Amino acid sequence: xxxxxxxxxxxxxxxxxxxxxxxxxxxxxxxxxxxxxxxxxxxxxxxxxxxxxxxxxxxxxxxxxxxxxxxxx
Amino acid sequence: xxxxxxxxxxxxxxxxxxxxxxxxxxxxxxxxxxxxxxxxxxxxxxxxxxxxxxxxxxxxxxxxxxxxxxxxxxxxxxxxxxxxxxxxxxxxxxxxxxxxxxxxxxxxxxxxxxxxxxxxxxxxxxxxxxxxxxxxxxxxxxxxxxxxxxxxxxxxxxxxxxxxxxxxxxxxxxxxxxxxxxxxxxxxxxxxxxxxxxxxxxxxxxxxxx
Numbered sequence: 710x711x712x713x714x715x716x717x718x719x720x721x722x723x724x725x726x727x728x729x730x731x732x733x734x735x736x737x738x739x740x741x742x743x744x745x746x747x748x749x750x751x752x753x754x755x756x757x758x759x760x761x762x763x764x765x766x767x768x769x770x771x772x773x774x775x776x777x778x779x780x781x782x
Numbered sequence: 783x784x785x786x787x788x789x790x791x792x793x794x795x796x797x798x799x800x801x802x803x804x805x806x807x808x809x810x811x812x813x814x815x816x817x818x819x820x821x822x823x824x825x826x827x828x829x830x831x832x833x834x835x836x837x838x839x840x841x842x843x844x845x846x847x848x849x850x851x852x853x854x855x856x857x858x859x860x861x862x863x864x865x866x867x868x869x870x871x872x873x874x875x876x877x878x879x880x881x882x883x884x885x886x887x888x889x890x891x892x893x894x895x896x897x898x899x900x901x902x903x904x905x906x907x908x909x910x911x912x913x914x915x916x917x918x919x920x921x922x923x924x925x926x927x928x929x930x931x932x933x934x935x936x937x938x939x940x941x942x943x944x945x946x947x948x949x950x951x952x953x954x955x956x957x958x959x960x961x962x963x964x965x966x967x968x969x970x971x972x973x974x975x976x977x978x979x980x981x982x983x984x985x986x987x988x989x990x991x992x
Contacts, residue, residue: 722805
C-alpha cells in the first residue's frame, strides 16, 4: 500500500513537473510580457508544486513494517 | 530568441521526457537506480531548468523588443529614430551609445544594488496596467522620480568628451554639481530633449542602418 502511495505521488509529481516545463518551453518562443508572466505565474509554480510533491512523497514514505519513518521534530 | 535559447529548449525537452517517464513508469523507483533517477529527474533537473529559465526570461525582459511590445510604448520606440541630434534618446540609440537591443533598459534601470529588481517590479506593475488598468496616453506617461544623473554618469563619468566639453564648464563646479545630482543633466537648455512623444508627428525619422 505504502509503495502504491509513493508511486502515485511520484506519478503526479512527474506529470505536474512535465506540464510546468512544457509551459516554460512554450514561453521561450515568444518575447512578450505575457510570456514572462506565464512563465512566472504558471510554469514556475507548477514545477515547484511537482518538486514539493515529490519531496513530500519521500518524507511521508512509510516502511513496509508499518513504522513511520523518522521525521524532524 | 538569443543563441542560448535552442540549447535551453533542448535541455528542457529532455527533462520533460524524463519527467513523463517517471510519471508512466513510477514502479522504476522500487530499485536503487530508479530512486536515484527519480531524484535527479524530479528534483535536480527541474530546479536547474527553472533556474536557467528565470535567467533567460530576465535577460529577455531587458530587451528593447520586450519593452516596446506594449502598444502604449510605440511612440517612445519611434522617438528613438528621430532625425534630430538634439534628442538624447535618439542620439544614443542611433550611434550605438547604448546597445540597441537593450536601449530602454540601459537608460531606465537604476544603477544601484537592487536597481534591476526595482525595474522588474515596476515592469510587473506596467503589465498589470496594460491588461487590467487604465492605460494612460503616451504623452501623459512620466517617470516615477526625476531622472537621476547617476544613470547618465554610469557611462559618461570619466569620459574625455564629457569631462572636457566646454558646455560642461560654464560654471566652475558644474561637473561636481552634476555628480552630486544637484544639477540635472536634463535641466532646461542642457539635455532637455528626451522622449517628446507629444510632438513626434512633425519630425523626420532615421530609416535605420543599411
